[in-house]
Amino acid sequence: MKTLFTSVYAWVDERLGLEEIQAFARKKRVPLHAQSFWYYWGGISLFFFIMQAVTGVLLMVYYRPGPDAYESVRQITYDMNFGWLIRSTHSWSANLMLGAVFIHMFSVYFMKAYRQPREFGWWSGLALLILATVFGFSGYLLPMDDLAYFATKVGLEVPASAPVIGPLIAKLVRGGTEVGAHTVQRFYTLHVVILPALFIPILMFHLWLVQKHGNAVPPAEENKPVAQRRSIPFFPNFVIKDVAVWLIALNVLAVLAAIFPWDLGPQADALRPAPKGIHPEWYFMSQFQVLKVMGDWMRGTLGEVVGVLLFTGGMVAWFLVPLYDPNKSSGRKARQATYFGLAVLAVLIITTIWGYAAL
Amino acid sequence: MNYPFWDVPHIGSGWVIGLIAIFHVMISHFAVGGGLYLPLTEHKALREGRKDWLEILRKHAKFFLVLTGVFGAVSGVGIWFAIGLTHPEGTSALIHNFVFGWAMEWVFFMLELTTAAVYYYTWGRIPNQLHLKIGYFYAFTSFFTLFIINGILTFMLFPGKPWLEVAGTGQEASRFWQAFFNPTFWPSLGLRCMACVSLAGVWALLSCSRINGDDQPQLKTSMVRWSAKWLLPSFLTLPLFFGWYLWEVPESQRALLQLGISTISSGVFSQLTRASFIVMSSSIVVVAVVYLFAWRSPRDLAIPHAIGVLFLALCATGSTEYAREMLRKPYVIGGYMYSNGVRKTAVAKNNENGYLATTPWIAKTTPELENMARGEAMFRGQCMSCHTRDSYRSMTRLLAGRNRETIGNLLKILHEYALESPYRKFMPPLVGTPAEIDSLADYLTVISQAPEPEAKPKLAAAPKEAKPN
Amino acid sequence: MKKEYNHKAVPTEGEMTRGAFLKAAAGGVGLCYAAAAGYPIYRYLSSPIEKVESAATVSEVTVPDGQKLAKGEAKMFKFGAKPAMLIHHQDDSWVALIAVCTHLGCTAQYESAKNRIFCACHGGVYDPKTGGNVSGPPPRPLTRLEVKVTADGVVVTQNPTAKT
Numbered sequence: 001m002k003t004l005f006t007s008v009y010a011w012v013d014e015r016l017g018l019e020e021i022q023a024f025a026r027k028k029r030v031p032l033h034a035q036s037f038w039y040y041w042g043g044i045s046l047f048f049f050i051m052q053a054v055t056g057v058l059l060m061v062y063y064r065p066g067p068d069a070y071e072s073v074r075q076i077t078y079d080m081n082f083g084w085l086i087r088s089t090h091s092w093s094a095n096l097m098l099g100a101v102f103i104h105m106f107s108v109y110f111m112k113a114y115r116q117p118r119e120f121g122w123w124s125g126l127a128l129l130i131l132a133t134v135f136g137f138s139g140y141l142l143p144m145d146d147l148a149y150f151a152t153k154v155g156l157e158v159p160a161s162a163p164v165i166g167p168l169i170a171k172l173v174r175g176g177t178e179v180g181a182h183t184v185q186r187f188y189t190l191h192v193v194i195l196p197a198l199f200i201p202i203l204m205f206h207l208w209l210v211q212k213h214g215n216a217v218p219p220a221e222e223n224k225p226v227a228q229r230r231s232i233p234f235f236p237n238f239v240i241k242d243v244a245v246w247l248i249a250l251n252v253l254a255v256l257a258a259i260f261p262w263d264l265g266p267q268a269d270a271l272r273p274a275p276k277g278i279h280p281e282w283y284f285m286s287q288f289q290v291l292k293v294m295g296d297w298m299r300g301t302l303g304e305v306v307g308v309l310l311f312t313g314g315m316v317a318w319f320l321v322p323l324y325d326p327n328k329s330s331g332r333k334a335r336q337a338t339y340f341g342l343a344v345l346a347v348l349i350i351t352t353i354w355g356y357a358a359l
Numbered sequence: 360m361n362y363p364f365w366d367v368p369h370i371g372s373g374w375v376i377g378l379i380a381i382f383h384v385m386i387s388h389f390a391v392g393g394g395l396y397l398p399l400t401e402h403k404a405l406r407e408g409r410k411d412w413l414e415i416l417r418k419h420a421k422f423f424l425v426l427t428g429v430f431g432a433v434s435g436v437g438i439w440f441a442i443g444l445t446h447p448e449g450t451s452a453l454i455h456n457f458v459f460g461w462a463m464e465w466v467f468f469m470l471e472l473t474t475a476a477v478y479y480y481t482w483g484r485i486p487n488q489l490h491l492k493i494g495y496f497y498a499f500t501s502f503f504t505l506f507i508i509n510g511i512l513t514f515m516l517f518p519g520k521p522w523l524e525v526a527g528t529g530q531e532a533s534r535f536w537q538a539f540f541n542p543t544f545w546p547s548l549g550l551r552c553m554a555c556v557s558l559a560g561v562w563a564l565l566s567c568s569r570i571n572g573d574d575q576p577q578l579k580t581s582m583v584r585w586s587a588k589w590l591l592p593s594f595l596t597l598p599l600f601f602g603w604y605l606w607e608v609p610e611s612q613r614a615l616l617q618l619g620i621s622t623i624s625s626g627v628f629s630q631l632t633r634a635s636f637i638v639m640s641s642s643i644v645v646v647a648v649v650y651l652f653a654w655r656s657p658r659d660l661a662i663p664h665a666i667g668v669l670f671l672a673l674c675a676t677g678s679t680e681y682a683r684e685m686l687r688k689p690y691v692i693g694g695y696m697y698s699n700g701v702r703k704t705a706v707a708k709n710n711e712n713g714y715l716a717t718t719p720w721i722a723k724t725t726p727e728l729e730n731m732a733r734g735e736a737m738f739r740g741q742c743m744s745c746h747t748r749d750s751y752r753s754m755t756r757l758l759a760g761r762n763r764e765t766i767g768n769l770l771k772i773l774h775e776y777a778l779e780s781p782y783r784k785f786m787p788p789l790v791g792t793p794a795e796i797d798s799l800a801d802y803l804t805v806i807s808q809a810p811e812p813e814a815k816p817k818l819a820a821a822p823k824e825a826k827p828n
Numbered sequence: 829m830k831k832e833y834n835h836k837a838v839p840t841e842g843e844m845t846r847g848a849f850l851k852a853a854a855g856g857v858g859l860c861y862a863a864a865a866g867y868p869i870y871r872y873l874s875s876p877i878e879k880v881e882s883a884a885t886v887s888e889v890t891v892p893d894g895q896k897l898a899k900g901e902a903k904m905f906k907f908g909a910k911p912a913m914l915i916h917h918q919d920d921s922w923v924a925l926i927a928v929c930t931h932l933g934c935t936a937q938y939e940s941a942k943n944r945i946f947c948a949c950h951g952g953v954y955d956p957k958t959g960g961n962v963s964g965p966p967p968r969p970l971t972r973l974e975v976k977v978t979a980d981g982v983v984v985t986q987n988p989t990a991k992t
Binding site: 037077078079080081082083084085232236237240241243244247248250251254255258259261 | 619620621622629633634636637640641644647648651652655656659663664667670671674678
Binding site: 762764 | 853854857860864871904911933935946950
């Protein structure tokens, strides 16, 4: 048994160079300090993404986009064995993934892990976040129930409010003047082909960068002399803990999916009045609320335009932070970047809570 | 005066029992498993001459004494208060049959509490061999409290044929032992023992995580690994005991497990399947995580890791207790008493004379109730042990979109209790005269009218408005 | 269980086999757990096959004394695992339907006074002649069965073109 394994291993190793990978994994070390906990959130996000891919493929087995969309989701939820479980896991995992990505992003930000030479890590991460929200938006419509229909209708008002090209983009995304079977078909294509085709290469790039530069240490740790810094080997020590954390994440997912299975509302009907308090998913709540408030403050489309510009400006600044605060020495700029981060966090949290309170 | 059918807002009275019980199980099973862990570990330390182990063990014993002696004992008594208020009929039936059993348990319980204190306070003051004997005596007494309560709990799932034959004849006591050693007694005892041993390891890991791994690497590694090993027996034998248990569960109850496979339905029918799913997932994950966190990297085991493990163990035990409760549906005592407190044999009598006239929990001196009050009395007596008006298994949600006619039809189905009724698997029959059932339908029609979903404050106020009806 | 971990008196060779045994047992049990984790996915993927197979198991049922059913009355019977109903209409036509409401699977009832099939769970209404979903939440009509009235009973068979 042992000898068979060794000889097979040797055969593969000769052709693929497994030893090199092993040597690399052995050499790689992960810093150990008071903030090490935050290192797990990138891995947790990755885990939820893998869950998305697996459950997503399983849902594709029975899902039918187009006019039959609602009926096929109804079958998945009410007829197919454990279909409700697969669907609930997919929905919950999507939300948990976005939550984990946000935590990952802010922990990276406050640990200043975007600084030189990790700028591309920061930018690719932001690209992944934007793609993930588009994943969420396009996936939300697919069941074509009441909520999905009206939330998408409301959500598409955001690009439509952009000046000049807005309405054109909205029409193109919708595949018509109203959300309907064509929209589902489009969103489905986006959700299962285009977005994964964009997402996976960027994700690979993102992961490769982490391997290339290693984990960043927070400034407080960086100021310590090298002899005082502690670290653990990536393999097996860190991997073991990573797997354990993934398992805990899996169980949280299982508990949520089983206790709060995702419901399916009545079939979308454009002629019915929209249910009250229709709102987008929580990760769009902040933008939604800002647009609403701006619309109340200013007349006509001006409010919406200002709101969109405000958000776009904030995102550009967020994107460019590595250029503003590039290296470990700059004290004043580093502080300002931290204040900016805290302000962004505060605005997001406050507008989100405000949004839910104002429903 | 009417007996206070307990009206707990939001979670419902059942969950008051549930929350106390889950808390209690986490601690009481530790009291049994930890009772074995302490003397065994002490024995091992003495034999191998490990002074450093004894020091840690002594701290663990103190933690054990406080946790089990205070929180375990108090929550156990709490269950008594809660079940008496939530389900007087079921509690009464249990006391009538098992008063002798509980008397025995009380003896073991008193011995257990006393020995635990003696064990801790004589630490290092009496000869080692005598101290060990006290420890083993503790393990023995605490095991027997589990042994006895297990008989009563499994009796509630299915009392077994011999007892059911004499049920209601006044001769129940003559079949005490058959009822006690009912079909699921042994597999359930096995499952619970495994849970005890695992929880002993899980709680011990919490104590071990406080050892400084940098100062005493050898001590930490050895103690963490020893404690982690305590999850191995359940890992190996759980599928076995679980299979045996399911084998002994009556066919009708086992069928309940299937209900939630293909559908989430309106949520209620599939609860058992969904709870069982969490049982499976949590039991597997807790062992895997202990292996990775504790066995593979014992020196790095910190308090957050141990708390993570404890959280998983809580998921596993909580969902197991919930699944066990759901497995009994539509009964509270299998084949004998329905979950609304109506005895199977008393259904006809209730239908003829009226539920309100038959149930002992409503004063007979009350003058004839007007329609709504009668409906509410029916609701309190027959629905509220499982449902609430507007939150847990909410009437507002479950009856949404139905009018008086369809609610009346639903009650008719529940009342007729035909063999092919889908509700029969889960819900007890609705008993009472046609007039009583009409009153209930009127009452349900009023309380199930969803409050207008406009503003938040109104939503929150709705339950108060519903009450005076 | 406790003895296994406690007695160091066991000879070294025994220790070795015990370790090997534990490893093998843990591996075997681990496989059981892995299978349990894969079980929902297996059942999910095999749903259509199960549905076809359970539908194929029963294709013909005789309702004893069904021919004695009075006009305007209905009789419930089991078609395989499913409840079904046989209706003798006023115009002497016979209709048999699977009585499982297509909404959430409750059992629907024939109401002769209102000449409709009614599902009390959520108020679904079907046409008693065709099984068509007339009003309420049901998304699809009830499944129709073929009826043949004989001297000993009514033979009900699966409609070969209908899907279940």
